[in-house]
Amino acid sequence: MNRDNLLTRSAFWRATAWGMGKVGLTGRSLVIAIPMLWLLVFFLAPFFVLGRISLAEAIIARPPYTPLFERGPDGTLEILASLENYRFLFEDALYRNAYISSIRVALISTIFALLIGYPIAYYIARAPEPRRSILLLMVILPFWTSFLLRVYAWMGFLRSNGVINNTLISLGLIDSPIQMMQTDFAVYIGIVYTYLPFMILPLYANLTKLDGALLEAASDLGASPMVTFFTVTLPLSLPGIVAGSMLVFIPAIGEYVIPALLGGPDTLMIGRVLWDEFFSSRDWPVASAVAIVMLFLVVAPIMWLQSVQNRREEQ
């Protein structure tokens, strides 16, 4: 009876599979279709919409942009698309400066993160268990708490009547508070603080793989600890440095929250410009154009670099 049951059941499934196969549907293609369709609709399609709207003009209406085509009174199709927004972006120094300053801020922050993160990663990688696991956990732990609240913590630290200034004044080191909030300095601190774990983890992963015998061999051959570090450890940890720097640099470029909360009005970053263009000026087409330029100027080179790196790793 059990056997019959199984036979009818498998016959049913075989018939179903055969039927679906007839119309070109297999289980395999269905499995591929789910993630494929989701990403086509919700990841790729938005960029086409973005590109389309960047060619329109802002109007006060719903939706707040002009259509690309219009039927004239005589029924002919008129093309209203224009590159006006892009011309505007390249002519206005504000946008140019914002792109350049984003890259500068991200670069400087990445360097600071590397300088602070490297010794920590090195120390953890060389530490004995269980100290190693505990330290590693301590590096990751802040990452699981809210990003926004960690930035907020620095607001309390850096304000004119914040923890740092209060301490310095009560120690008599300074008379009046130092202006730290609303400066580029505060933005660097915010970015380094937020993304430090992303720098430490790949470095750590790389440095633990470093064979201790190599260091012993170097010192056996007469290299001082300093020389050993610069001739053996540092070159071998280069992949970790690159990976960690990418993980800090990439999100830092498009950062909005940190410059908005810690930076001053003159801290120009492209993510912030886009945000303001959208939420304050309500100019959707210009915001779209800013995004498209950002995509080509910043994201495309990074993605290209990554794919080159991936290919090299595969080889």
Next chain:
Amino acid sequence: MAHTASACELKPWRTEQSRPFISVKGVTKQFGDFTAVSAVDLDIFKGELFCLLGESGCGKSTLLRMLAGFEHPTRGSILIDGEDMARVPPDRRPTNMMFQSYALFPHMSVEKNVAYGLLREGMRKADAYARANEMLRMVKLEKLARRKPDQLSGGQRQRVALARALVKKPKLLLLDEPLGALDKKLREETQFELIKIQETLGVTFIVVTHDQDEAMTLATRIGVMRDGVIVQIGEPREIYETPNSRFVADFIGTVNLFEGQVDAVAPDMMRIETADLGPVLLPPVAGLTRGQHVWGAVRPERFTITRARPEQARNAWQGVVEEMGYIGHMSQYRVRLPNGVLIRTSQSNRLRDEDPISWDEQVWVSVQPVAFRVLTQ
């Protein structure tokens, strides 16, 4: 002779009219530009324990995976018990496989692993577990039925994998390096256990291995593979004693090879003129003509090594012991002839010799004419 009749039954490949159980016909497998298996023809008979032997990358595992259904032949066909397997997926084939990594499901207990295949057949749970435990008893693991695979030793895991692959009573069991992960001593014990199980159940086995000793011990027949081609098929004894090429002679065991030309052929004797040993006398081989380019192959243990020149020896050479290795049950020697040629020989230590031959001694190395195997390729 009664003996011959039973040999025919046990060795169906020796008779022309036997029907093969598994037929591999002109099977080729290409991965892109790379040909892993090239036009292989192979017949395997019911109840055989067939070994596919070769170095890694020779295509033996690919051939096994095609039998299991994980790879599809680019050309050619595979028949199991007369049925073409071309469109049969792995889960509907009458074969089971024991994987090199054992592939025990880490999240299932031992008995669940073994019962898995039965449950997929639609067997009732209680019956499946009863059968699984029966199988575990056979491999002496019934006490560990509730353990997870990571709580077992390597040898125990190997037996679980075997039980799991056998529990569905497949027509054909495929074993990919079944003993590869075990240490030497365990491997030797397990070899005989495997043969016993195979004989008890009467299942046809195909074993892939790179270990020639393993193949020699296990197999009813061996197929030696190289670069996707089966270069020789035969019983272990045939492969060792009458290899058909220099490659097989060298791959199975150790061999001394002497290149030369057929010099004279007489009804009762043949002479080969070799560069290394000069003229060598041996019994005639059919099909060879004068002037043909050949190699004479001699196994080390076929040479006799003596201090005095052996009487009546037709092939004897004098040389100096350059190296010797005492292994216990035997000793290996390398004897250098005056012309620089090195002969590898071994002597079994049957007597507790008070005065064994040792380094730098002048010795005679001799060999019977029948010990030569003449190879043309």
Next chain:
Amino acid sequence: MRGWFLPTAVVFGFVFLYAPIVSLVVFSFNESRLVTVWGGFSTRWYGELLRDRQILGSAWVSLQVAFASATLSVVIGTLGAFVLTRFSKFTGRLLLTGMITAPLVMPEVITGLSLLLLFVSMELTLGWPAGRGLTTIIIAHTTFCAAFVAVIAQTRLRSMDESLEEAARDLGASPVRVFFDITLPVIAPALVAGWLLAFTLSLDDLVIASFVSGPGASTLPMVIFSKIRLGVSPDVNALATLIIGFVFVAVLIAGWLMQRGLRKGL
């Protein structure tokens, strides 16, 4: 890197990581409204926090969004990773590879803006989604969290012994059966990690949610942001302390469970 330099640098690094958090916690128990001037111990801001309907409401929204998008992104990310690691050839393989990892490097402002514009145009042409709110935030979060899940799942699927799946096929299981019987249980720990990561990322996101949410669907980060934009506020300190406490306890429990599991497994 010997002697005094390394330990000093490490101590400095950890002070840098933890000092702001410690001060945040300490001042959450401050009586004074001036967040950074000590006015005596008090728990009054916790009381105020619990009476703040806006924060409680947005926290509920955030939890719903995080739960739904973590679950959805595990489904989509796992399927994507499975397809990419197990199917060697199919049309659009390269496209899928690119699309599944690109959200990792995509600035949030771009993801947020482009998705919003998509939702607006879809509403205009298809009539769906009607307005913006929970659904649109969940879709947006699912898309970018799926990328993280896919990376984790892909790593696990690559390191998994593929002969496990072949063994199950060999024993008579259909491909679907193999996926549910073998693949899924084996990679389950990675998927749990992926789910937790996606949940955290979704809870944490401000930028994307700000773009794609509509009136009446403010997430917790959106409410916090609008509060702290105007300056420090002691009830935010209280909220932060609660979140930090929760995370620390959760991580400690997870660590303890893992240690115990390890010992038992051996």
